[in-house]
Amino acid sequence: MINKILSTKNLSLKITITLFVVSFLICSLIYPGFFSWQNFFNLFIDNSFLLITAIGMTFVILTGGIDLSVGSVIAFVSMVIAFLLQQGLNAFIVIPLGVMIGGCFGAIMGLIIQKFKVQPFIVTLAGMFLIRGLSFLISVESISIKDPIFNRIANYHIPIAGGAISVNVVLSLVVLALGMYLAHFTKFGRTVYAIGGDEESAQLMGLKVGRTKVLVYTLNGLCSGLAGVAFSLYMLSGYGLHAEGLEMDSIASVVIGGTLLTGGSGFVFGTLFGVLIQGLIQTVIMFQGTLSSWWTKIFVGILLFVFIVLQKVISNMKTTKNEFNN
Amino acid sequence: MAAAEPIIKMAKIEKSFPGVKALQQVDFELAAGEIHGLMGENGAGKSTLIKVLTGVYKADSGQIFLDGRPIRIKSPEHAQKIGISTVYQEVNLCPNLSVAENIFIGREPIKNGRIDWKKIKNEAETVLDKFDLKIDVDRKLSFYSVAVQQMVAIARALIISAKVIILDEPTASLDTDETNKLFEVMRQLKSEGIAIIYITHFLNNVYEITDRITILRNGELIDTCLTESLPRIELISKMIGKDLEQIKEMENYSKNIGENNKVLLKAEGLASKGNIEAFDLELKEGEVLGLAGLLGAGRTEMVELLFGLNKADQGRIIIDGKEVKLNSPKDAVDYKIALCPENRKEAGLIGNLSVRENIILALQVTRGWFRKLSQARQLEIAQKYIDLINIKTPDTEQLVKNLSGGNQQKVVLARWLAINPDLLILDEPTKGIDIGTKADIQKLVLELASGEGMSVVFISSEIEEVTRISQRVVVLCDRAKIAELTGSEINQKEIMYRIAGGEA
Ligand SMILES: Nc1ncnc2c1ncn2[C@@H]1O[C@H](COP(=O)(O)OP(=O)(O)OP(=O)(O)O)[C@@H](O)[C@H]1O
Ligand SMILES: [Mg+2]
Numbered sequence: 153m154i155n156k157i158l159s160t161k162n163l164s165l166k167i168t169i170t171l172f173v174v175s176f177l178i179c180s181l182i183y184p185g186f187f188s189w190q191n192f193f194n195l196f197i198d199n200s201f202l203l204i205t206a207i208g209m210t211f212v213i214l215t216g217g218i219d220l221s222v223g224s225v226i227a228f229v230s231m232v233i234a235f236l237l238q239q240g241l242n243a244f245i246v247i248p249l250g251v252m253i254g255g256c257f258g259a260i261m262g263l264i265i266q267k268f269k270v271q272p273f274i275v276t277l278a279g280m281f282l283i284r285g286l287s288f289l290i291s292v293e294s295i296s297i298k299d300p301i302f303n304r305i306a307n308y309h310i311p312i313a314g315g316a317i318s319v320n321v322v323l324s325l326v327v328l329a330l331g332m333y334l335a336h337f338t339k340f341g342r343t344v345y346a347i348g349g350d351e352e353s354a355q356l357m358g359l360k361v362g363r364t365k366v367l368v369y370t371l372n373g374l375c376s377g378l379a380g381v382a383f384s385l386y387m388l389s390g391y392g393l394h395a396e397g398l399e400m401d402s403i404a405s406v407v408i409g410g411t412l413l414t415g416g417s418g419f420v421f422g423t424l425f426g427v428l429i430q431g432l433i434q435t436v437i438m439f440q441g442t443l444s445s446w447w448t449k450i451f452v453g454i455l456l457f458v459f460i461v462l463q464k465v466i467s468n469m470k471t472t473k474n475e476f477n478n
Numbered sequence: 479m480a481a482a483e484p485i486i487k488m489a490k491i492e493k494s495f496p497g498v499k500a501l502q503q504v505d506f507e508l509a510a511g512e513i514h515g516l517m518g519e520n521g522a523g524k525s526t527l528i529k530v531l532t533g534v535y536k537a538d539s540g541q542i543f544l545d546g547r548p549i550r551i552k553s554p555e556h557a558q559k560i561g562i563s564t565v566y567q568e569v570n571l572c573p574n575l576s577v578a579e580n581i582f583i584g585r586e587p588i589k590n591g592r593i594d595w596k597k598i599k600n601e602a603e604t605v606l607d608k609f610d611l612k613i614d615v616d617r618k619l620s621f622y623s624v625a626v627q628q629m630v631a632i633a634r635a636l637i638i639s640a641k642v643i644i645l646d647e648p649t650a651s652l653d654t655d656e657t658n659k660l661f662e663v664m665r666q667l668k669s670e671g672i673a674i675i676y677i678t679h680f681l682n683n684v685y686e687i688t689d690r691i692t693i694l695r696n697g698e699l700i701d702t703c704l705t706e707s708l709p710r711i712e713l714i715s716k717m718i719g720k721d722l723e724q725i726k727e728m729e730n731y732s733k734n735i736g737e738n739n740k741v742l743l744k745a746e747g748l749a750s751k752g753n754i755e756a757f758d759l760e761l762k763e764g765e766v767l768g769l770a771g772l773l774g775a776g777r778t779e780m781v782e783l784l785f786g787l788n789k790a791d792q793g794r795i796i797i798d799g800k801e802v803k804l805n806s807p808k809d810a811v812d813y814k815i816a817l818c819p820e821n822r823k824e825a826g827l828i829g830n831l832s833v834r835e836n837i838i839l840a841l842q843v844t845r846g847w848f849r850k851l852s853q854a855r856q857l858e859i860a861q862k863y864i865d866l867i868n869i870k871t872p873d874t875e876q877l878v879k880n881l882s883g884g885n886q887q888k889v890v891l892a893r894w895l896a897i898n899p900d901l902l903i904l905d906e907p908t909k910g911i912d913i914g915t916k917a918d919i920q921k922l923v924l925e926l927a928s929g930e931g932m933s934v935v936f937i938s939s940e941i942e943e944v945t946r947i948s949q950r951v952v953v954l955c956d957r958a959k960i961a962e963l964t965g966s967e968i969n970q971k972e973i974m975y976r977i978a979g980g981e982a
Contacts, residue, residue, distance in 0.1 A: 337592035342575075342583055349572035356534065356570040357634075358558035359584050416574035 163466050164410035164459070165422045172425050175432055183439045190315035195431040200320035201226065201382040202398065203427045206405040207331040208375025210423045211368045213406050214335070215347045216415025217272040219369065221261065221279035222376040223398035224287070225254050227391065229380025231287040233302075234295035234390025243301040250384070251377040257283060258373015262366035272369075280399065287392035294391035297384060306385040320382045327375065331420040334371075344368060348415025404452055405430060408459050429455065483546050484509050485641060485673050486531070486562075491540035493523075493530055495880060497872030500526040501537075504699045506692060508642065513664060513674045515688035515705065518717055519912040520884030521870035522694040524677050525567050528644055532557040532564050558584070563640035567647050567677075567883045567910070569627045571634070573620035578602035580619050581634045605633045609659045624651045624820065625773050632660060636667070643667065644675040647883065649683060650910045651820075653773040653939055661687050679884075679912050681710060693717055718914040739763045742933050743815075743901060745784070748793035754779040756793060757959035759952070761901065764931040766923060768948030770941055770973050776957035777937045778820065781903045784935070785817040786810040811844055816899035818891055820906045820937075827890055829879030833871050834860035836878050836889050841896045863892035868918055884911045891919070895926075902926070903935040908943065920947050941970050953977060 180187030196203075205222045212219045229250040236246045261279050265272050297303070309316035335341040343364040346354040355361045383395060409426030411418025433451045437443050484507040493501040500523045508514050516524050529535045531542065533551035541548055544560060551557050557564065571580045581602045587594040602615040609629050619627060628651050635643055649657045664674055664687060678684060684691060684705070691708060693700040693716045700716050739762040749756035754776045761767055769777045782788040784795070786804035794801050797813050804810050807817070828836060837860045838851055845851070851859070860874040869888045871881055878889055891907055904923070908916045924947055926932040938944050944951055945968050953961040953976040961976045 333592070339584070339586060339588075339593070342579065342586065342593065345575060346572045346583055349574035350570075353570040353572055356554050356564075356566055357572075357584060358553075358555040360555060416572070 162410075162419070164463055165419050165425075167462065168408060168410050168422055168425045168429070168459075172429050172432065175429070175436075179432070179436055179439070183436075186435075186439060188315070189313045191435070193312070193315050193317050193321070195428055195435065196321045196324065197318050198386075198434070199427050199431040200318070200324035201379040201386060201395075202401055202405065202430070203324040203424060204327050204382055205372075205376045205379035205398065206402045206409075206423045206427055207327055207420060208372035208379075209399075209402045210331065210406050210409070210411055210418065210420050211335070211344055212272070212372045213403070213411050213413060214344050214415055214418055215365060215368050216351070217265070217365070217368070218276065218403070219258075219261070219272065219372050219376075220276040220399045221257070221283060222372070222379070222402055223395040223400075224280045224282075224284035225257055225373065225376040226380040226383050226395040226398060227393065228283045228287045229253055229377050230384040230387065230390040230394050231290045231295070231392060232390070233381065233384045234297050235290050237297055237299040237302055238295055243299055243305070246302075247381050250381045251374055254377020254380060255370055255374040258376070259366065259370040261373070262369030265369065266362050266365050284392060287390075290390075290392075292392065294389050294393075296389040302385070303388065306388055318385070320385055323378070323382055327378065328420065328424055331423075335420045340364060340367065345416055348412075348417070350416075401430060401452075404456055408452075408455055410459075410463070412463060413460075484543075485545060487543040487546075488527070488531060489541045489543070491527065491530055491542075492538045493526055493535060494538055497876070499697050501530065502697045504540075504694065504697070506699070507702070508673045508675060510641075510673050511668055511671045512689045513668055513676055513687055515684045515691040516675055516677045516694070517679075517684065517691055517713065518694035518700075519914055520888075520910075521696075521882040522717075522912075523697040524694055525646055525882060526697075527694070528564065528566070528646055528675070528677070532562055532644065558638060558640075561639075561641035562644065563635045563638040563642070564644040565628075565631045565635045565646060565648050569624065569631050571619055571627060571631055573618065575619060576616050577606075577613065577619055577622070577630055578615035580630055581605060581615075581637060585638070601637070602633075605637055606630075608663055609633065609656065623773070625653070625656065628652060629656065629660075636663060640672065642673045642675070644677075646677045647679070647910055648676075649678055649680060651773075651906075656773075657683065679910065679916075681713070681913070684713075685710070695719055714913065717912070739765065739931075742798065743784070744796040746794050746796070748783055748790045748795065750779065750783055750788055750790050753788060753957065754783065755958040759784075759959075761933045761935070763900075763933055764927050765950065766927050766934045766936055766948050768944035768951040768968075769935060769937045769954060770944050770951055771954035771977060773939065774957075775954040775977075776959075777954055778905055779957065780952075780954065780959070781817060781905060781935060781937065784810070784901075785815060785903060787817070811840070811897065814897070814900040815903065816840070816894040816897055816901070817903040818894045818905060818907055820909070827878055827886055830877060832875045832877055833864065833869065833881070833889055834874040837863055837892045837896055840893045844897055859896055860892075863895060866895075867892060867922060868915055884915065887911055888915070888919075899932065901933045901935070903937075905937045906939065907936070908938065908940070916943070923947055941973050945970055945973065 205226065209219060209222065232253060233246050233250050237243060261275050264270060265275050305319055308319050310322065343359045346359055347361055347364060351361060384390060387394065405426035406423050407413060408429055409422030411422060430452055434448050437445060437447050486508040488504065488506040491501050491504045504527060506527065518524050526535065530537045533553045533556050542551060543549065575583065578598050582598045587597045599615055606613065606615065611629055613622065613626060619630060628648060632648050648660065652660065668674060676688060688705045690702060691705050691713065692702040695717060741760055742763050743761045745757065745759040747756045747758065757780065769780065771777050783790050786806045786809050789805060795804060802813060834856055838856050842851060857874055864871065864874065867888050869892065870885050878886055887910055894902065908919055911919065920943065923934050923936065927934050936944065936948060948968060951963045951968050951973060952959055953963065953973060955977060963972060
């Protein structure tokens with residue numbers, strides 16, 4: 153058992169989880185009132201949209217790609233939702249529409265990346281500018297959401313363990329479960345890993361590389377569309393400047409969660425902890441009271457450095473010698 | 479044999495790459511239940527023919543028939559779907575996935591809407607059992623040696639219930655035992671009516687296993703013959719287009735080196751725990767030292783210590799009479815030691831750089847990046863080695879990834895020759911290289927040794943090759959040096975006997 157825990161298999165995932173648990177406990181000791189279920193739930197409530205989009209991002213990064221457009225998609229979707237609700241459309245039409253917009257946008261970028269063999273970095277960078285710009289075509293002002301149904305959903309609380317969680321949390325956990333299932337138990341998911349390992353080999357092994365890559369960006373689009381919905385529920389407004397830089401938080405969550413930026417290795421489950429650790433840092437800084445919120449960025453930056461170096465060390469550990477080498 | 483309708487017929491296939499006509503008007507037929515050898519020199523077009531057949535490349539013209547019906551094969555995936563299963567020349571698997579998954583990916587068994595991992599594991603173990611390969615199938619593929627990876631690739635090809643199985647140089651990194659296992663499995667598949675295309679440079683293998691042989695040369699079809707009615711000499715002359723004088727001539731090469739040649743490098747009690755047990759070694763100037771032993775015997779581990787790739791935890795190395803520490807390859811290169819490693823994919827051959835850039839790379843590194851070689855000098859060096867070891871490329875600027883497998887191997891060799899080392903370590907340098915060039919490389923090694931006084935350590939799984947060029951042979955077994963042979967002791971029988979564990 154001990155050996156199993158200490159083995160290098162999934163080591164960076166284990167480290168991430170340990171880091172989270174230990175820091176949470178330490179903070180509980182330092183700050184009175186920190187340790188409560190509600191405070192723990194708040195991590196989920198305040199970061200559910202990040203978790204949703206980071207799960208999509210995990211798939212993209214597992215293939216060795218990247219998607220910089222997610223923050224913009226979230227802003228655009230929040231804008232469309234707020235605008236259409238303002239026009240009196242039914243929330244149950246607007247919500248799926250928001251998700252679909254993200255999906256379509258992802259699919260288009262995926263097709264461009266695949267068909268024209270363009271770097272995902274470039275395509276999604278263009279997408280990032282384009283779609284954030286589009287949000288301002290709808291309105292340059294923030295539009296607040298007054299729709300009663302939408303507000304009911306946003307304010308609905310599900311009581312649990314003496315505290316309460318929002319609909320968003322349930323949404324994000326469902327996405328997490330689906331993501332884990334997709335990644336580890338479906339052909340699609342395994343092809344994603346194979347592509348990240350060696351795309352050319354995957355092709356020669358007869359895997360559906362092209363289709364899978366397009367699907368991965370579509371999936372990520374759907375996730376960011378849904379994150380847009382969650383974000384609108386959280387903020388109750390649509391605004392072109394919403395979720396600025398969220399793509400970077402999302403990428404950071406994935407990396408801290410133990411997924412290699414070069415692709416082919418990582419866990420969807422790890423991404424949850426990448427998100428939680430970032431949330432924890434924010435909460436701590438709030439509790440601390442005197443530090444400015446920029447410290448969040450500083451800590452996340454340091455963590456990223458540490459984790460990237462750590463991953464390198466672990467992967468070096470693994471490649472040193474083995475009994476079957478000649 | 480060719481009585482029935484062939485399963486596959488390729489007619490008048492043409493394929494050109496910029497500057498190269500890889501295939502010209504090639505016809506090829508494959509009958510059910512036959513093992514068909516595809517032979518030819520490096521760059522003859524064998525792999526290209528396979529890639530056209532399996533949809534990796536689109537032919538410029540020509541037709542393919544499957545069971546008599548014309549078919550257009552669009553992709554490797556499509557090829558698999560219609561029952562053609564292929565092991566390409568370079569191991570093409572995913573290093574980040576487990577062994578078991580590499581065997582099954584793309585056709586995972588599904589139970590209750592999920593991949594049935596347990597079944598994958600069990601079945602993977604069963605298939606590998608056929609090859610007596612008892613390894614942990616849950617481990618990542620990258621954890622294992624090239625030979626194991628090769629077996630895994632073969633296992634993958636075999637579990638697809640295919641009509642046609644294509645093996646492009648599957649035995650290049652396998653030892654005799656493993657090759658025999660493969661042949662057993664191939665014979666069984668053949669008896670089930672499956673057709674197999676088998677590409678290799680080993681003549682013995684071809685004669686042992688194939689029913690027919692098709693010979694390509696410079697992208698042209700030379701002949702298709704029944705194996706039993708094709709004498710070896712004829713096969714070779716068909717492949718290289720000239721007679722065998724050149725190869726014979728080499729047999730007479732003098733292998734005498736002066737008894738009193740200076741000692742270049744001496745290792746005393748060198749060892750690395752878990753990799754190789756303590757050994758002594760002495761290398762004279764102008765000497766070729768052969769390392770023989772089975773896969774996993776510790777040959778690579780031994781030379782890794784001499785090249786600073788691995789640190790010794792006891793013993794010492796003495797070069798030119800002075801004790802030295804080799805902590806990294808950089809140190810070794812400073813002492814003018816070069817190692818040409820076994821696996822060209824890992825050897826740092828950079829596919830997206832040109833032949834010239836790859837050849838001058840090591841030389842440039844030893845000079846430091848601030849003293850860049852002039853363009854003219856680079857060209858000169860590249861051209862020199864292209865001519866010297868006969869690298870088949872349209873020009874110095876061709877990207878290495880576009881060369882045939884054997885020619886890529888030659889580029890690795892050229893890179894290390896270019897730094898003009900005192901001690902050249904060659905780990906399986908002739909793997910995947912056709913016999914004509916193999917002879918050229920062997921000759922070159924002898925020339926470098928006797929002519930320029932270079933010391934060479936030569937690792938090869940082909941015992942015959944080791945005996946042909948070495949003045950001294952060190953035999954390894956189970957990660958330990960077990961014997962050192964000289965003079966008349968150097969013969970195949972003796973070496974085999976030692977490897978098998980016999981005492982003198
Ligand atoms: N993608 C490519 N681009 C350009 N040239 C290529 C490409 N692939 C192969 N060639 C050229 O086509 C010719 C045939 O190559 P091929 O790989 O079929 O040889 P081969 O018979 O398999 O040789 P080997 O025994 O070395 O594997 C070579 O001259 C090679 O340089
Ligand atoms: Mg080839």
